[in-house]
Amino acid sequence: MSARNPLEWPFFTPAHRALGTRLEAWAGEHLSQTTGAEDAPAVERACRSLAVAMGEAGWTTYCVGNGAHRSAEPSGTAFDIRALALIRETFARHDALADFVFAMQGLGSGPISLAGSAPLKERYLPKVVSGAALAAFALSEPNAGSDVAALECSARRDGDTYVLEGQKTWISNGGIADFYCVFARTGEPQRRPDGAVSAEGISAFVVDADAPGLEIAERFTPMSPHPLARLRLHACRVPATQRLGDEGEGFKLAMRTLDVFRTTVAGAALGLAQCAFDAALSHVGERRMFGRTLADFQLTQASLAEMAAELDAARLLTYRAAWLRDRGEAATQEVAIAKMTATESAQRIIDRALQLFGGRGVVRGERLERLYRDIRALRIYEGATEVQKLIIGRELLRSSRGRRVEHV
Numbered sequence: 001m002s003a004r005n006p007l008e009w010p011f012f013t014p015a016h017r018a019l020g021t022r023l024e025a026w027a028g029e030h031l032s033q034t035t036g037a038e039d040a041p042a043v044e045r046a047c048r049s050l051a052v053a054m055g056e057a058g059w060t061t062y063c064v065g066n067g068a069h070r071s072a073e074p075s076g077t078a079f080d081i082r083a084l085a086l087i088r089e090t091f092a093r094h095d096a097l098a099d100f101v102f103a104m105q106g107l108g109s110g111p112i113s114l115a116g117s118a119p120l121k122e123r124y125l126p127k128v129v130s131g132a133a134l135a136a137f138a139l140s141e142p143n144a145g146s147d148v149a150a151l152e153c154s155a156r157r158d159g160d161t162y163v164l165e166g167q168k169t170w171i172s173n174g175g176i177a178d179f180y181c182v183f184a185r186t187g188e189p190q191r192r193p194d195g196a197v198s199a200e201g202i203s204a205f206v207v208d209a210d211a212p213g214l215e216i217a218e219r220f221t222p223m224s225p226h227p228l229a230r231l232r233l234h235a236c237r238v239p240a241t242q243r244l245g246d247e248g249e250g251f252k253l254a255m256r257t258l259d260v261f262r263t264t265v266a267g268a269a270l271g272l273a274q275c276a277f278d279a280a281l282s283h284v285g286e287r288r289m290f291g292r293t294l295a296d297f298q299l300t301q302a303s304l305a306e307m308a309a310e311l312d313a314a315r316l317l318t319y320r321a322a323w324l325r326d327r328g329e330a331a332t333q334e335v336a337i338a339k340m341t342a343t344e345s346a347q348r349i350i351d352r353a354l355q356l357f358g359g360r361g362v363v364r365g366e367r368l369e370r371l372y373r374d375i376r377a378l379r380i381y382e383g384a385t386e387v388q389k390l391i392i393g394r395e396l397l398r399s400s401r402g403r404r405v406e407h408v
């Protein structure tokens with residue numbers, strides 16, 4: 001195998017290399033049928049059957065962070081983030097919906113893996129792994145997206161239960177999930193001197209989809225088709241045993257969960273970009289114009305060169321971040337750089353590839369047209385690009401101040 005094969009990079013262990021090979025074989029065989037599902041019932045059916053198929057193949061065991069697949073390095077977490085990113089990259093290259101299903105089984109059950117009691121883990125995680133239950137992560141609200149600490153949904157303690165009131169929006173798997181990890185206020189919001197709401201007083205709960213008082217208030221049709229909804233919680237009573245971790249620790253839990261899965265968003269972006277690049281490379285060799293092929297023009301070669309360089313850089317940053325996380329190192333800055341670079345680069349690569357397809361590129365049902373839609377939300381969710389820039393800036397300043405102090 002050539003060192004140009006990313007799996008040969010030193011970021012990976014032999015187990016990751018074997019995983020990459022098995023994944024490719026499985027995805028090639030199983031994912032072509034679901035590619036391109038657009039209407040809601042077909043998407044919902046595909047989500048359920050993909051979750052079961054992934055469970056049977058063993059991929060979703062990586063979602064629940066039980067440590068079974070932890071790589072050889074001393075790891076600070078039970079998740080194998082390189083494996084998660086590899087799986088998302090491979091699935092996204094074959095079928096964005098498959099990537100979505102896998103990602104949500106991980107993100108939606110992540111708070112249970114990280115902070116659930118033993119009975120909660122026992123009740124939910126095996127069903128996530130087998131695909132018998134679909135998971136959802138319910139953090140965002142109409143008035144709390146990027147500024148998520150401002151969330152208003154409340155959870156009032158009443159004996160051995162909590163009563164939830166409020167709304168959650170942009171919830172992936174909303175309407176088809178079997179349970180939701182819901183973040184809600186158990187304490188009064190506190191304003192900081194700068195006017196922002198502080199992150200204290202938030203707790204997390206597992207709410208079953210059939211819990212009385214939980215309803216789907218609105219279903220959305222995102223440009224990359226997948227279930228997406230706004231939830232309303234009204235007098236929604238859940239047993240206190242459904243709480244994840246300690247009261248008031250919910251915001252930290254949400255951030256810890258996102259911290260695990262953010263690098264994998266970069267992995268998915270790589271897969272979408274690679275798919276576009278491969279399609280462009282093959283198309284330019286075939287498309288004839290002016291007595292030559294499109295590939296013969298230097299402008300085309302320049303475009304391919306830019307795409308290849310961006311893709312390579314994004315992949316290196318992504319797996320560097322995943323490798324650092326798997327070593328248990330604090331890698332907030334590297335993870336933010338990876339998420340920002342991979343998603344922004346993928347958008348540009350897909351756009352360039354679409355340009356090379358000319359009119360065909362914008363026709364509904366064409367692969368490039370679908371990729372153009374599939375990539376867009378990755379620059380927004382799990383921290384928009386602007387939020388990643390703020391994180392990177394904050395980390396840079398923090399470390400430069402630390403250095404200045406060391407020099408005093």
Ligand SMILES: Cc1cc2nc3c(=O)[nH]c(=O)nc-3n(C[C@H](O)[C@H](O)[C@H](O)COP(=O)(O)OP(=O)(O)OC[C@H]3O[C@@H](n4cnc5c(N)ncnc54)[C@H](O)[C@@H]3O)c2cc1C
Pocket residue numbers: 136137138139140142144145146147169170171172173222228377380381382383384385386387390
């Ligand atoms: C397809 C999709 C799926 C999603 N799935 C889920 C889910 O499963 N669960 C869940 O809880 N949420 C989910 N979300 C919500 C997602 O996390 C939010 O959309 C995201 O946090 C942004 O919040 P917002 O949409 O309210 O935009 P806003 O917070 O209003 O931000 C709008 C824009 O403002 C800019 N911005 C933000 N902060 C700053 C700043 N400090 N300085 C300058 N500019 C800034 C960014 O460009 C940002 O995109 C999903 C979103 C999408 C699009």
